[in-house]
Amino acid sequence: xxxxxxxxxxxxxxxxxxxxxxxxxxxxxxxxxxxxxxxxxxxxxxxxxxxxxxxxxxxxxxxxxxxxxxxxxxxxxxxxxxxxxxxxxxxxxxxxxxxxxxxxxxxxxxxxxxxxxxxxxxxxxxxxxxxxxxxxxxxxxxxxxxxxxxxxxxxxxxxxxxxxxxxxxxxxxxxxxxxxxxxxxxxxxxxxxxxxxxxxxxxxxxxxxxxxxxxxxxxxxxxxxxxxxxxxxxxxxxxxxxxxxxxxxxxxxxxxxxxxxxxxxxxxxxxxxxxxxxxxxxxxxxxxxxxxxxxxxxxxxxxxxxxxxxxxxxxxxxxxxxxxxxxxxxxxxxxxxxxxxxxxxxxxxxxxxxxxxxxxxxxxxxxxxxxxxxxxxxxxxxxxxxxxxxxxxxxxxxxxxxxxxxxxxxxxxxxxxxxxxxxxxxxxxxxxxxxxxxxxxxxxxxxxxxxxxxxxxxxxxxxxxxxxxxxxxxxxxxxxxxxxxxxxxxxxxxxxxxxxxxxxxxxxxxxxxxxxxxxxxxxxxxxxxxxxxxxxxxxxxxxxxxxxxxxxxxxxxxxxxxxxxxxxxxxxxxxxxxxxxxxxxxxxxxxxxxxxxxxxxxxxxxxxxxxxxxxxxxxxxxxxxxxxxxxxxxxxxxxxxxxxx
Ligand code: WT7
Numbered sequence: 001x002x003x004x005x006x007x008x009x010x011x012x013x014x015x016x017x018x019x020x021x022x023x024x025x026x027x028x029x030x031x032x033x034x035x036x037x038x039x040x041x042x043x044x045x046x047x048x049x050x051x052x053x054x055x056x057x058x059x060x061x062x063x064x065x066x067x068x069x070x071x072x073x074x075x076x077x078x079x080x081x082x083x084x085x086x087x088x089x090x091x092x093x094x095x096x097x098x099x100x101x102x103x104x105x106x107x108x109x110x111x112x113x114x115x116x117x118x119x120x121x122x123x124x125x126x127x128x129x130x131x132x133x134x135x136x137x138x139x140x141x142x143x144x145x146x147x148x149x150x151x152x153x154x155x156x157x158x159x160x161x162x163x164x165x166x167x168x169x170x171x172x173x174x175x176x177x178x179x180x181x182x183x184x185x186x187x188x189x190x191x192x193x194x195x196x197x198x199x200x201x202x203x204x205x206x207x208x209x210x211x212x213x214x215x216x217x218x219x220x221x222x223x224x225x226x227x228x229x230x231x232x233x234x235x236x237x238x239x240x241x242x243x244x245x246x247x248x249x250x251x252x253x254x255x256x257x258x259x260x261x262x263x264x265x266x267x268x269x270x271x272x273x274x275x276x277x278x279x280x281x282x283x284x285x286x287x288x289x290x291x292x293x294x295x296x297x298x299x300x301x302x303x304x305x306x307x308x309x310x311x312x313x314x315x316x317x318x319x320x321x322x323x324x325x326x327x328x329x330x331x332x333x334x335x336x337x338x339x340x341x342x343x344x345x346x347x348x349x350x351x352x353x354x355x356x357x358x359x360x361x362x363x364x365x366x367x368x369x370x371x372x373x374x375x376x377x378x379x380x381x382x383x384x385x386x387x388x389x390x391x392x393x394x395x396x397x398x399x400x401x402x403x404x405x406x407x408x409x410x411x412x413x414x415x416x417x418x419x420x421x422x423x424x425x426x427x428x429x430x431x432x433x434x435x436x437x438x439x440x441x442x443x444x445x446x447x448x449x450x451x452x453x454x455x456x457x458x459x460x461x462x463x464x465x466x467x468x469x470x471x472x473x474x475x476x477x478x479x480x481x482x483x484x485x486x487x488x489x490x491x492x493x494x495x496x497x498x499x500x501x502x503x504x505x506x507x508x509x510x511x512x513x514x515x516x517x518x519x520x521x522x523x524x525x526x527x528x529x530x531x532x533x534x535x536x537x538x539x540x541x542x543x544x545x546x547x548x549x550x551x552x553x554x555x556x557x558x559x560x561x562x563x564x565x566x567x568x569x570x571x572x573x574x575x576x577x578x579x580x581x582x583x584x585x586x587x588x589x590x591x592x593x594x595x596x597x598x599x600x601x602x603x604x605x606x607x608x609x610x611x612x613x614x615x616x617x618x619x620x621x622x623x624x625x626x627x628x629x630x631x632x633x634x635x636x637x638x639x640x641x642x643x644x645x
Contacts, residue, residue, distance in 0.1 A: 013428050016426070016428075043060070049284060050080050050279050056070035058072060075252065076248060077279055086109050088321060096297070098342060105142060109321070119147060132180075135170070138163060138183060139163040139328060140163075141185065152257075155248035157257050162306060162586070163195070164588055167201060167202070167205070168203075171205065172267075175210070176270055176475065180212045191330045191333045252277065256273050262524045264484075270475030271413050272473050277416075283315075285421075289409060296322060300381075311417055331360070337369065340374060343372065349378050350381070355384060355386070356384065356385065356521040356522050359551065374401065381406070383408075387408050408421065408434045412497075414485065415463070415469065417467070417469040420438070433509050442465040444462045446493075463496060520556060520588060530545040558613075560595050595644055597633075601613060
């Protein structure tokens with residue numbers, strides 16, 4: 001990405017407007033100092049903001065790298081999202097849902113509680129017990145929220161699998177979680193076309209026989225196959241089920257959910273989040289960073305299939321009693337102003353979206369947002385990858401009309417909540433910087449040996465103190481948990497996998513992943529996952545996959561492929577390979593380029609050097625290649641890459 005703007009320039013700083021500051025949920029910068037002096041006391045104070053059935057005895061038990069928060073406390077996440085709000089105002093709208101075809105459905109908090117309780121009873125009826133992991137494979141329809149909250153209500157951790165994943169990817173996750181119940185739907189719309197979700201489930205389940213029951217939401221009424229004894233309609237079950245279900249009193253450290261995410265090996269990691277700390281962390285960050293007020297209409301455009309949807313569509317906003325907007329479909333359907341149409345129609349006041357979307361809007365042109373009344377907006381957010389200053393400024397001017405603070409929020413599946421972000425009533429923001437750690441959070445930029453980097457110098461992002469919503473372990477793989485996050489420096493220091501630097505004001509500028517993980521349009525994809533799918537194709541011998549920076553998507557996938565001997569690479573085979581990846585992982589993982597080659601850059605021990613491949617794909621200097629088996633392969637690959645552009 002070429003960027004001519006200097007984010008350090010003082011004239012690009014944005015100070016929150018006085019009236020925003022005056023009314024902000026948090027506007028006294030002393031909060032940072034106070035939280036820093038005694039972070040446990042700070043989090044204890046925040047924990048009082050949510051409802052507990054029983055109070056904790058201990059705020060934090062920290063045996064690095066294992067943290068237990070609010071030990072001894074008992075609570076229920078769905079109770080905090082529903083019952084607690086019904087008590088205040090049950091007629092308040094909780095969800096405004098818009099289908100891609102324009103259909104609108106609304107749920108009050110009271111209605112959402114009844115639907116959730118009914119489905120919680122359904123789950124019990126189907127034999128789901130506290131501790132059983134339930135897999136949810138639904139698109140952005142209200143039932144996904146109901147299903148998540150119903151699981152939380154009875155203490156069954158959910159594992160939501162992003163609806164665009166393939167049936168095979170679904171199956172991998174079901175098997176790892178040893179889940180025997182799947183909740184899905186017949187189909188859903190994407191750019192006017194029907195995605196046959198149930199068909200994907202049927203294919204996926206062929207290879208995981210453990211699944212006993214599939215609950216199917218009738219969303220489109222498209223033709224599907226219901227297997228007798230296994231598949232049951234959601235609406236039939238709901239009709240037969242009672243509207244009251246007592247929330248289970250969960251221990252603070254009981255698992256609330258599993259969320260699979262990509263790492264540096266082919267196998268996705270099941271990130272374990274627990275109940276108390278996660279609820280406290282998401283509740284307070286949602287309240288302070290998004291400045292949620294009673295009359296806000298809050299729209300996070302993420303999908304519930306990713307952590308952003310869990311923390312900032314469901315648990316954070318709903319525990320604050322917010323009215324949330326949910327949209328089923330694509331931003332450019334039927335026209336490129338769909339988002340602005342939704343903002344105008346539902347009078348959204350807060351919009352939280354991703355840099356990749358913002359860059360698409362920029363490309364589509366200023367006239368699309370200009371056609372709509374966006375004057376209800378008062379705060380904007382960004383998440384998923386670094387936002388380049390150009391996109392920040394466009395967002396600020398064209399959507400925020402120069403008026404709305406922007407919160408660039410850095411966090412991860414593993415962190416559960418936002419860790420680095422402006423507080424919109426306090427922080428002077430700078431385009432391209434997520435600014436400062438949230439109160440109570442301590443972060444640093446370190447070199448490989450754990451020394452702090454001086455301002456202006458690139459290093460690695462580290463979190464140097466435990467926080468309530470931190471990942472507790474990797475499901476079934478404690479060893480990987482420790483190796484991945486806690487062995488880079490020492491067991492007190494969390495390795496985020498991102499590069500970062502500080503500026504002279506101590507603001508963090510995060511540059512993106514430093515490991516073999518790429519963010520394609522904000523979707524996290526492991527290069528090893530794509531490689532293993534490519535080599536599963538009969539004509540492929542080896543594959544090396546890297547991210548190439550892209551103006552819209554942040555990164556796109558470049559796959560360097562060695563074919564088996566006697567097979568020649570042509571355009572047809574390229575298409576087949578792209579399709580193979582798409583159908584095995586999901587369309588969001590499609591390689592942008594397939595480059596056939598006779599060799600790949602390898603160390604003498606035969607390991608593919610992705611660092612070198614990445615430099616080649618990005619047209620950058622490959623650095624020292626003397627340790628390669630065959631240094632000549634570099635020039636060959638450079639030539640081939642150029643030919644493909
Ligand atoms: C990775 C985590 C957390 C929600 C969505 C992604 C990148 C995320 C930012 C930001 C720079 C960011 C990082 C991080 N990232 N937000 N504001 N600035 N980079 O969750 O799939 O777990 O991915 O997203 O590289 O490590 P995820």
